[in-house]
């Protein structure tokens with residue numbers, strides 16, 4: 001199942017009175033856009049709602065998942081054991097593309113979106129404009145950067161999952177409420193605000209790279 005741009009699953013369980021938590025925003029979600037409803041044996045319903053209809057569902061035998069058309073050109077899972085400094089060094093080797101673009105390339109590492117790449121680069125002190133290939137260096141000041149970046153990517157994603165994701169657009173929890181990670185952005189969507197890194201007097205800048213906004217601190221991201 002792919003959520004596309006605006007797909008959303010909501011679980012309606014009449015036996016479950018308590019919701020997982022309380023959230024700042026409530027979402028509407030017109031039932032006009034409920035395209036698929038799963039009726040479970042226990043009476044619960046899982047509803048797939050998708051106003052923009054870019055989402056899709058497909059049935060694939062489990063043993064062909066890796067090679068099926070949806071996954072075969074995808075890179076490694078950032079939360080799996082395969083993501084480490086060695087992987088980053090190997091796939092970025094010789095790459096002249098900006099680091100930001102290389103991290104968004106789903107064939108190298110799958111599942112990293114714009115927000116999380118901005119946050120991870122900020123926490124790593126790496127400029128989004130730096131050539132991706134420079135992270136392959138095993139010498140000098142760059143030596144440990146790929147290891148550190150791999151750890152930070154994992155930290156950012158785990159933090160976001162625990163906070164319930166980000167809700168800048170239409171994504172929501174399975175109970176219909178929106179995620180909370182956006183309250184923890186350190187750099188994303190903070191153009192012209194002071195850098196939050198202690199001892200840094202920088203100001204967050206916004207630039208556009210491959211059509212997407214990049215937020216970064218030119219002072220502490222090199």
Ligand SMILES: [Zn+2]
Nearest residue numbers: 195200217220
């Ligand atoms: Zn800074």
